[in-house]
Amino acid sequence: MNTTAQILQKKKNTILETWMQHQLSDATLRDDLMTNDELLKQSEELLGSLLKALSSGNYENIYASEYEQVTDLLGDISIMRARQGFSPRETTLYVLSLKKALCDTLEEEYKDQPEVLYREVMQLNQLLDNLSLVTVETFIKGREEVILRQTDEISEISTPVIRVWDGILALPIIGTLDSARTQVVMENLLQEIVNTGSSIAILDISGVPAVDSLVAQHLIKTVSATRLMGAECIISGIRAEIAQTIVHLGIDLSNIKTKASLASALHLAFGMLNLEVRRNDRNKSTKLFN
Amino acid sequence: MERIPILKMGPFLLVTIQVDLYDRLALTLENDLISMVSKTGARGVLIDISAVSIVDSFMGRILGNIASMSRIMDAETVVVGMQPAVAITLVELGLTLQGVYTALNVEKGMELLNTKIGLDLAAEEEKDEQEEEAE
Numbered sequence: 001m002n003t004t005a006q007i008l009q010k011k012k013n014t015i016l017e018t019w020m021q022h023q024l025s026d027a028t029l030r031d032d033l034m035t036n037d038e039l040l041k042q043s044e045e046l047l048g049s050l051l052k053a054l055s056s057g058n059y060e061n062i063y064a065s066e067y068e069q070v071t072d073l074l075g076d077i078s079i080m081r082a083r084q085g086f087s088p089r090e091t092t093l094y095v096l097s098l099k100k101a102l103c104d105t106l107e108e109e110y111k112d113q114p115e116v117l118y119r120e121v122m123q124l125n126q127l128l129d130n131l132s133l134v135t136v137e138t139f140i141k142g143r144e145e146v147i148l149r150q151t152d153e154i155s156e157i158s159t160p161v162i163r164v165w166d167g168i169l170a171l172p173i174i175g176t177l178d179s180a181r182t183q184v185v186m187e188n189l190l191q192e193i194v195n196t197g198s199s200i201a202i203l204d205i206s207g208v209p210a211v212d213s214l215v216a217q218h219l220i221k222t223v224s225a226t227r228l229m230g231a232e233c234i235i236s237g238i239r240a241e242i243a244q245t246i247v248h249l250g251i252d253l254s255n256i257k258t259k260a261s262l263a264s265a266l267h268l269a270f271g272m273l274n275l276e277v278r279r280n281d282r283n284k285s286t287k288l289f290n
Numbered sequence: 291m292e293r294i295p296i297l298k299m300g301p302f303l304l305v306t307i308q309v310d311l312y313d314r315l316a317l318t319l320e321n322d323l324i325s326m327v328s329k330t331g332a333r334g335v336l337i338d339i340s341a342v343s344i345v346d347s348f349m350g351r352i353l354g355n356i357a358s359m360s361r362i363m364d365a366e367t368v369v370v371g372m373q374p375a376v377a378i379t380l381v382e383l384g385l386t387l388q389g390v391y392t393a394l395n396v397e398k399g400m401e402l403l404n405t406k407i408g409l410d411l412a413a414e415e416e417k418d419e420q421e422e423e424a425e
Contacts, residue, residue: 199394
């Protein structure tokens, strides 16, 4: 065991205190996201495992087995902070403030040996820089996970299949259609057709910002698949600019039923199912009789 | 050798495919079905593929062939109960089964055949009546 590690081990409580002071006095302290007690517990645990790792004499390789516990702990902390909404700066400062606390302690110990102080501080610096890199990496990974989960959720909620009438399904598509989304839309729609035994599906594209040849091809595929299942597909919500794009691109939608609005598509669907919607004249006639 | 049974129901032929079709079986079915159409003079063919979970381009072509052949022999073909996964596969393969009628289930398929044949019969009767009147 080398001397620096011993000194640090001995001074553990002082270091922890200084570190906590640094953290608490920092302007970026987020006591709204995390209580100070929690922070203290977290810091104590991290410092303990770091000092244990340091006592092995390894100052360079943070991927060695001695540092496994430290990196694991740091990883957990960063991922947790990423989820809680800490900024990258706040998360990195957490590790960097530990560096300051450690250096302060060493400075006091090696007051009369500047050479030793310089060497030890440099070593510690390098080590903690590496650790803060790990923190940032895991932090970003945690954020990416959050983004991925949200992407999944968005694609899940953005493709609801609505049963508007007995035998009529409506599928409002909102947002850009790409291959992956079309696949989800198609699968959801076809599955719902099987589940409800509906014979007409209305695809409403009023929420689709732009239609290019690829999107049009996806739409045609969806319509063909619906037809293969034995249901009819109507595309509604075609805005003026989308109609212009489709014609300019030379896309042939002539064998697909298209309507300008969901209302007219529904009207067409009622017609196909031999249904009729009528105004109820009962109120009027009672008035006449009175 | 394994064969898929073909049932006769009034003017229609009913085929229920309960196993995954391999190429030879599909070819046998095509032969059997067409000879049945010619033997019985059926007006409609209903193929239920609700139990088929795997389909390839060959199978898609066979279905198309059956439809075209039946059409020549004056019988309409309805494919019913296609699984969503099968429909997606066929579309991805570029086989949209033009000329084949589709329906969600056997009940709706029968209804569709009835209307198709019924219209034909009504038209024929009308034609006969007109001819009679002309005479």
